[in-house]
Amino acid sequence: MLVAVYRELVATGEWAEDPNFLARIRLKPMRTLSGVTTVTVLTKPYPCPGECIFCPTDVRMPKSYLPDEPGAMRALQHEFDPYDQVTARLEALHAVGHPTDKIELLILGGTWSAYRKDYQQWFIRRCLEAMNGGAPAETLTEAQERNETAAHRNVGLVVETRPDHIRPRELAWLRRLGVTKVQIGVQSLDDRILALNRRGHTVAEVHRAFALLRAAGFKIVAHWMPNLLGATPQSDREDFARLWQGLAPDELKIYPTQLLANAELYEYWQRGEYTPYTTAELVDLIADIKTTIPPYCRVNRVIRDIPSTNVVEGNRRTSLRQDVHQQLVERGQQCRCVRCREIRHHRVDPTDLRLDDLPYETDTSKEHFLSFVTPDDRLAGFLRLSLPTADAPATGLTDLRGAAIIREVHVYGQSLPVGEERRGAAQHIGLGTRLLKEAEALARQHGFHRLAVISAIGTRQYYLDRGFQRGELYLIKPLV
Numbered sequence: 001m002l003v004a005v006y007r008e009l010v011a012t013g014e015w016a017e018d019p020n021f022l023a024r025i026r027l028k029p030m031r032t033l034s035g036v037t038t039v040t041v042l043t044k045p046y047p048c049p050g051e052c053i054f055c056p057t058d059v060r061m062p063k064s065y066l067p068d069e070p071g072a073m074r075a076l077q078h079e080f081d082p083y084d085q086v087t088a089r090l091e092a093l094h095a096v097g098h099p100t101d102k103i104e105l106l107i108l109g110g111t112w113s114a115y116r117k118d119y120q121q122w123f124i125r126r127c128l129e130a131m132n133g134g135a136p137a138e139t140l141t142e143a144q145e146r147n148e149t150a151a152h153r154n155v156g157l158v159v160e161t162r163p164d165h166i167r168p169r170e171l172a173w174l175r176r177l178g179v180t181k182v183q184i185g186v187q188s189l190d191d192r193i194l195a196l197n198r199r200g201h202t203v204a205e206v207h208r209a210f211a212l213l214r215a216a217g218f219k220i221v222a223h224w225m226p227n228l229l230g231a232t233p234q235s236d237r238e239d240f241a242r243l244w245q246g247l248a249p250d251e252l253k254i255y256p257t258q259l260l261a262n263a264e265l266y267e268y269w270q271r272g273e274y275t276p277y278t279t280a281e282l283v284d285l286i287a288d289i290k291t292t293i294p295p296y297c298r299v300n301r302v303i304r305d306i307p308s309t310n311v312v313e314g315n316r317r318t319s320l321r322q323d324v325h326q327q328l329v330e331r332g333q334q335c336r337c338v339r340c341r342e343i344r345h346h347r348v349d350p351t352d353l354r355l356d357d358l359p360y361e362t363d364t365s366k367e368h369f370l371s372f373v374t375p376d377d378r379l380a381g382f383l384r385l386s387l388p389t390a391d392a393p394a395t396g397l398t399d400l401r402g403a404a405i406i407r408e409v410h411v412y413g414q415s416l417p418v419g420e421e422r423r424g425a426a427q428h429i430g431l432g433t434r435l436l437k438e439a440e441a442l443a444r445q446h447g448f449h450r451l452a453v454i455s456a457i458g459t460r461q462y463y464l465d466r467g468f469q470r471g472e473l474y475l476i477k478p479l480v
């Protein structure tokens with residue numbers, strides 16, 4: 001109500017616009033503090049090729065979702081219609097005071113690649129039409145072109161899928177759809193545990209999928225599950241360490257296995273073959289592994305948002321992140337992941353920032369995590385640069401031949417309406433441009449003759465303004 005009255009007063013000219021005031025009355029301000037506004041939508045109920053024993057089944061929902069999870073509930077209300085879901089979400093976010101001009105579209109629901117391609121295309125076209133203010137488009141390409149200058153620009157597009165669905169041909173398809181980030185179910189890096197839980201893929205396939213996604217410049221979010229059938233807290237600690245040996249995901253969702261009555265694991269539990277960890281065991285485990293996470297990775301979640309009433313036995317606390325952080329404080333330890341170091345609402349003095357270069361290696365690339373850091377170790381912005389090695393798999397993507405690849409540029413600050421300035425907000429002091437220049441110099445230094453960037457539809461103009469040219473599926477800059 002406060003936001004509505006504020007907007008009305010501004011519209012009638014009785015009040016001057018005041019972004020700082022709006023920031024104080026905004027509901028759930030954390031939602032957009034990382035710089036973009038996320039809109040989550042779900043695809044329609046559809047079977048998944050997976051047979052994972054821990055995964056719940058509900059005929060009303062896409063595989064693995066429950067109708068009373070917050071995002072899922074909204075999707076169900078809109079009968080999974082993409083246009084209605086996006087429109088309603090944009091209106092709701094606007095009503096509680098969030099900016100809606102830069103939108104990361106997060107598409108959830110089972111295995112994206114298992115849906116028919118015409119459905120995938122239609123789904124994204126309809127989402128974009130909603131972001132384009134309702135203007136209909138004949139084709140996905142038309143909707144994408146319109147979105148480049150629309151009121152609600154798509155600055156990131158995320159889908160979730162299985163490792164065994166990532167093939168070279170899928171990479172180009174995902175790019176054509178406009179995808180910039182892929183969430184991938186890893187769950188475990190132990191073939192015995194993968195088989196016991198009937199994941200239907202191997203660890204080698206996870207490595208292949210990561211190599212392909214990385215070679216195509218996608219940002220990679222790994223889902224990892226402790227407490228699967230056959231695991232112990234100790235085996236989980238060892239398993240987690242394997243994530244950083246060659247795979248090195250950019251983001252991570254830790255989803256402790258939750259025992260649900262509508263998943264097959266329930267029968268194992270009834271027979272006494274499965275025991276969920278207690279909350280204390282889980283907090284201990286996550287606190288242990290959290291301090292081992294490299295600073296280039298962002299931990300998005302440490303528990304899935306499943307209402308505790310669905311959990312049969314084991315941890316029911318959904319505030320696990322706070323419990324883990326409390327435990328770390330008591331131990332005198334700190335997590336240095338991206339999320340824990342984000343600048344949030346702190347002001348940035350550009351003259352105080354230090355440029356850090358964190359190099360690390362993966363199975364198929366040398367990576368550089370370039371970041372601007374404040375004197376108290378907070379991240380004001382970062383860039384992910386991939387320098388493919390000779391082991392990098394062939395992607396068949398002509399734009400990327402012989403190119404160093406920028407996979408992400410992220411500068412923090414409340415996502416300000418385009419063109420609006422606020423003193424000290426990191427997004428507006430040229431940090432992105434400086435990071436790009438640094439990446440360019442590094443790529444040149446390592447003998448690359450061109451630089452490619454994976455760009456969402458709504459950020460293309462940003463790169464075009466900085467010397468990049470349109471390629472087929474990426475933006476390219478020759479390095480001369």
Ligand code: SF4
Pocket residue numbers: 048049050051052055056063064110111162185
């Ligand atoms: S692949 Fe994912 S959605 Fe499909 S059954 Fe397994 S966990 Fe569930």
